[in-house]
Amino acid sequence: MTVSELLGAETMLYVKSGDVELVSRTDARDTYQPGEKVELTLNVAKGHFFDPETERAIR
Structure with a gap:
């Protein structure tokens, strides 16, 4: 996990696995530190999915 962003009642986790980048919304009561390994x-x-070339929503 590269970034943990507290947004009120939820936390956004920015995660990179190989060439794949993900953003996950979690409960703000759960705390994470940058560099920590997380299981998703x-x-x-x-989910919201985007085309990596155009950055347009796929779904």
């Missing part, structure tokens, strides 16, 4: 699960139904 993906709920595809709630």
Whole structure:
């Protein structure tokens, strides 16, 4: 995890795994430190996906 951004009731985690960059929304009561390894699960139904070349929303 590269960045942890506290936004009121939630925290945004910016994560990089290889060439893949992800942003995850978590509960603000959970605390994380930059450089910490985190395990994520993906709920595809709630995901937002973007084309890496155009940066336009795919879904």
